[in-house]
Amino acid sequence: MSATPSPLAPSSSDRIWTAALLVIGDEILSGRTHDKNIAQVASWLNVQGIRLREVRVVPDVEAAIVEAVNILRARNDYLFTTGGIGPTHDDITVEAVAAALGVEVVIHPDARAILENYYATRGGLTPARLRMARVPAGARLIENALSGAPGIAVENIFVLAGVPHIAAEMLAALTGTLEGGLPVLSVTVGCWVAESEIADLLRTTEKTHAGCQIGSYPFFREGRVGANFVIRSTDRAALDTCAAALIADLKALGLDAVAGGI
Amino acid sequence: MSATPSPLAPSSSDRIWTAALLVIGDEILSGRTHDKNIAQVASWLNVQGIRLREVRVVPDVEAAIVEAVNILRARNDYLFTTGGIGPTHDDITVEAVAAALGVEVVIHPDARAILENYYATRGGLTPARLRMARVPAGARLIENALSGAPGIAVENIFVLAGVPHIAAEMLAALTGTLEGGLPVLSVTVGCWVAESEIADLLRTTEKTHAGCQIGSYPFFREGRVGANFVIRSTDRAALDTCAAALIADLKALGLDAVAGGI
Structure with missing residues (x-):
C-alpha cells in the first residue's frame, strides 16, 4: 500500500x-x-x-x-x-x-x-x-x-x-449499456524457463505487489519449455511496477524475459 | 417399442x-x-x-x-x-x-x-x-x-x-478403466434449408422415433443458409430408422438431404 x-x-x-x-x-x-x-x-x-x-x-x-x-x-x-x-x-x-x-x-x-x-x-x-x-x-x-x-x-x-x-x-x-467498474488490465511477461524453476520468485513477486495477481501458463514449443506470466490488476501503475520488477528479477537470474509474452 | x-x-x-x-x-x-x-x-x-x-x-x-x-x-x-x-x-x-x-x-x-x-x-x-x-x-x-x-x-x-x-x-x-454404459451414437443429416422451414418435421420425427433425440444446428456458408440435424441414440437400429425417415421426408419436400452432414 x-x-x-x-x-x-x-x-x-x-x-x-x-x-x-x-x-x-x-x-x-x-x-x-x-x-x-x-x-x-x-x-x-x-x-x-x-x-x-x-x-x-x-x-x-x-x-x-x-x-x-x-x-x-x-x-x-x-x-x-x-x-x-x-x-x-x-x-x-x-x-x-x-x-x-x-x-x-x-x-x-x-x-x-x-x-x-x-x-x-x-x-x-x-x-x-x-x-x-x-x-x-x-x-x-x-x-x-x-x-x-x-x-x-x-x-x-x-x-x-x-x-x-x-x-x-x-x-x-x-456495448456500453451495462454499468461496470474498472477493467482488469494485464501485462504478459514471457520467458524460456520451466515455471517450476522460478515458482518461488512468482509467489514472492505477487505477495509484494498488492492488487496484482500473477498467473503462470507453461508451454512446450520449438523443442523447449517456456512460460508466459500474466500479471493482472485494475491499477495501471501497480501493474507496470510489478511487471518491471519481475522482468528485472528474471534477468538477474540470467533468464531472457520478454515484455508482451512469447 | x-x-x-x-x-x-x-x-x-x-x-x-x-x-x-x-x-x-x-x-x-x-x-x-x-x-x-x-x-x-x-x-x-x-x-x-x-x-x-x-x-x-x-x-x-x-x-x-x-x-x-x-x-x-x-x-x-x-x-x-x-x-x-x-x-x-x-x-x-x-x-x-x-x-x-x-x-x-x-x-x-x-x-x-x-x-x-x-x-x-x-x-x-x-x-x-x-x-x-x-x-x-x-x-x-x-x-x-x-x-x-x-x-x-x-x-x-x-x-x-x-x-x-x-x-x-x-x-x-x-481409457477403458471406468465403468460406463452404452455409448450415445449419432448420425448427422445435412440439408441446405433454413431450419425454421422444417421445424415441424423435426419435432414430429423426434416424437415418432422413441429413444432418438434430434438437435438442429444452423449455419450460413457460401452465401446460403443450411443446417445439420444430429440424431442421437444408444440404439443403432432406432438411429438408422430415424435418419432414413428424416432423409426421406426432406426429399419429399424437394430438399437435398445428405447423410453425414454438410
Missing part, C-alpha cells in the same frame, strides 16, 4: 461488477461443437469493466437451465446465456428463463414486427419462425443486425444466440 | 453413467485462453459410455472450487477437473479437492519417485517441483507419459492437467 495513492488507483468506483455465463446446448456437452462463446463473452465483459466469475454448460433440459439461471442470476450482477433461442423444438431457453423468473412466455410485438419484415422476402412468418418472437414477460429486445431474430434482456439476464457470430452482433448492441 | 428387441437394444445394461467436468482457471474466465478440454473430455467420455452432463468453469479460488467439486461429485458418477496442478502458487486444485473431501494433502511416494526420475537430468527435484507430488490422502496416480507430473484419481474424482495435450495423455491412461 503506497502512502501516495496513484491517480489511477480505484477510489469510490472500486465496486467489482460480476457476471456469469450459462452455455446451453447438447452439442457442447457431446463434444460435437467446440464452444467459442466463453472466450468471446469473457473478453467483451472485461472491456465493459465486468468480471466473468463462473461459467456453466448445461444440456437442453429445462430443469437444468432453470436451476443454473436462478443460482447464477442471484449471485452475480449480470447473467448471460448463449444457445437455444432458435425456431426448432430443441430451442427451450425462453421457456426455461421464463420458468426461472416465474413469468409467462409472450410474443413481443417488436420482435414479431422484426421477423415479419425479415421473412417478408424469405417465405413469410411461419408458426415455427414466430417462436423466435417469444420472450419472458417484461423482456426487452437485443438487436441482431445479422439474422433478424433478436436477443432478449430481462431483469439482469441477457439471452444471446448460440451461433458465435450472431452472439457477437448482440454483444455489439449491448 | 418393438415387440422383438433389437440385438443392440439396451437390456440390463441400460443404466446411464454420467460425468461432470470442472474447468479451473482464471485464464479461461479472462478470455485469454480458449478452452479445449470441454470438447476433448466430452468426446473421450462418450467413447467410454459415459455422458457429460454439466460443465463448470471457476477461477483459481479455493472456495469456488470446493463448492463445485462437492455438488458435481455428489450428483454424477464421475467428476473430472482440468487445470491448477502445476508447481506455481496459482495451482491450488489439490488443496481444494482435499478440502472438499475433508482429507489431508500428502506427498504420494510414487509421484515423488516419478518426479525425482524426471528431473534428475533437468536440475533436480526442487521444493516447487515437489508440489506436483502432492495429492489428497488416499489418492491414486494417473500416468502422464509426456511430462512426468501425474494426474490424480481420488474417490470418483479425476484431476487432470489444464494443458490440453497433457490432459489427453492422462485420458489415454484412463
